[in-house]
Amino acid sequence: MISRIIKHEQFKSEILQNSRTLYVYVPPGYDDEQFRESRYPVLYMQDGQHAFYADDAGGSWDIHITADRLIAEGRVRPFIIVGVSHISNVRISEYLHPMEGNESIQDVESKGHEYERFLIEEVKTFVDRNYRTLDGPEHTAVQGASAGGLVSYHLAFNRPDVFGLVGAMCPYFVSVDALTGKETRLGEKYTQKVPIKIWMDVGEYEGYTVMEKHVRAFADGLIDMGFQPGIDFWYYYVPDSGHSQKDWANRVHAPLLAFFGDIGQPERGELFGEECVALHDSVQRVNPVIFYNSGFVETDTDGVYEVEDPSIIRVETDGRLIPLREGATTIVYCKGKIRTQLSLTVVRELPEWVTVDIRVDVPPHTPETDYIYAGIPLPRTGEFEFGGAFQVPRSFACEFRISRSMNIMETAVDGSEVPFRRFKATDGLKLCYCVENWNDTLKETVR
Known part of the structure; x- marks a missing residue:
């Protein structure tokens, strides 16, 4: 049994008044006689031309390779992937929902609501009509990275009746002017919990493009809203990762396991963080990363910590560090039988x-x-x-x-x-x- 990728070129949108290519991955066995009555969950991918292929404008997620492997291993149920190509000169416009100030920052008209309608009324309607899908929200995922992660996040909150699963990888929640430091929020901070499951991540080496402090603020907001880590929300601050297709390809298996399979059991952990923090620095955190026997990986946002010398520093359950006095000590993260540690020094001051x-x-x-x-x-x-x-x-x-x-x-x-x-x-x-x-x-x- 093999999978296939089917191209639908010049897919016309009456709503957006443009055309693009749709790529549809059907899983191994989809065409076999014995599975003719089977129906499948669907993942809709933003920037779809890079879901399966690389080109001069960027690499590939190679998500079909990951999906084939996870399906063959029995770790996820077979599912369909729809790669929705972007159109370069209107990508940011279509991926932005209207927010105060964002049009002046990006110098585009925000067409997120129109793109939302296009994806639901035209793309999803076409896919449900032509492929054997499970069309309920609990079986329908939307995912993207950067601005694609931003629009996926908005889509799920605006239409939880359609998209019950959302992968927001390195979401472009805040635009930072690298010359002035001015920040403009592009992501809506919702206050009402909706019945969706969310994967959210951000890399260590993303620079001003996407900053961990912004993504973590949105993640904390989701937890405050009532989303439960490990149940309907997963967060991952990815050590040693940048902002490119190769980085997203390296970890795309994790949201696929969360959406369509079983994440398995924790196997080991590693505690990441700065080795030196300032006495009055209240924004530093440690990053406890948990590795599962399925390959799943996440940051524990509600951890248990022990400090060798608790008079030097305190660690909150969300990883925030509260320096108390100068000195060196060791922080130990504990989860079941997993124990991992980080040596840390508190100094009087460090430059911001x-x-x-x-x-x-x-x-x-x-x-x-x-x-x-x-x-x-x-x-x-x-x-x-x-x-x-x-x-x-x-x-x-x-x-x-x-x-x-x-x-x-x-x-x-x-x-x-x-x-x-x-x-x-x-x-x-x-x-x-x-x-x-x-x-x-x-x-x-x-x-």
């Missing part, structure tokens, strides 16, 4: 902001532009040089490829992909990079 100096040399054929992006926007400082000294939060960590816009990325001289670059901010850090080529100038520079 640190200075990072970044310099980037670009090739002579680089088109005229005022800024390039290397985790943060870099202004032009010379004919073929960008950069400067920048103040960033002390905990700032970023993984990136240097780019001139969302889809114009650095490449090697021959046009091949370059590895991701990354840094974690420390005061006085100096970084020097050299761009060899750009993916939009290959025809002129590569022979």
Whole structure:
């Protein structure tokens, strides 16, 4: 038995007045005679062209490979995946619901409500009519990352009668101006619990694109609203992870297990966090990550902690650190038979902001532009040089490829992909990079 991916090209939307490709994954056995009467849950994926395939604009989630594996292992029931492609020049517009200030920040018209109707009235109607689906909300998931995670979150809260399962990976809840630090909220802070299940995560190395403090604030709001961790809500602060398809591919199995299978039993844990915190720093947390025998993984948002010297620091059940005096101690996280620890020192003070100096040399054929992006926007400082000294939060960590816009990325001289670059901010850090080529100038520079 094998799975298939079916393409529906030029799928026309009367609501949005545009067309795009739909990709439909049907699981192994879907076409077999013995399963002709079987019906299947459905996962609707934003940015659908990257659900199964990579292209010049980005890598792939390879979610079909993960789904095939989990189904073959018997860890999830077979399900259908619908990849709904975005249209590049209206992606942000369609993924934004109206919020005060967001249109001026993004310089687009917010068409989230129209996209919502498109997904429900046109895409879902088409899929339910042409495929053997289980069409109730308890069997219908919606998932995306970044702005795709934002719109998925809004979709589920606005229409819990349609979408009962939501995967919000690295959701773009807050836009941060990297030059001024101004924050504009893009996500609605709902106050009324609805009958849905939510997976939410964020990576350590996402820089200003998506910041953990914003995502965790929304996660805390869901718990305050009545969502129960491990029952209808799962959160994961992902160590060593950035903001790209490769990162989402590495952990997409987790929400699939939560939505369509069995997460299994806790097997081991690891406690992550800063090794040094300031006496009056009230925003630091530890991150207890639990690994399950199914491959499922999550952050425990309601943990039990022991502190070797409780006169130095206190740990709240949500992982918040309350420094009490200077000194060094060890924090132990406990869950059943799992015990994992972290050594930590409390000092009198640490700077809230640190200075990072970044310099980037670009090739002579680089088109005229005022800024390039290397985790943060870099202004032009010379004919073929960008950069400067920048103040960033002390905990700032970023993984990136240097780019001139969302889809114009650095490449090697021959046009091949370059590895991701990354840094974690420390005061006085100096970084020097050299761009060899750009993916939009290959025809002129590569022979």
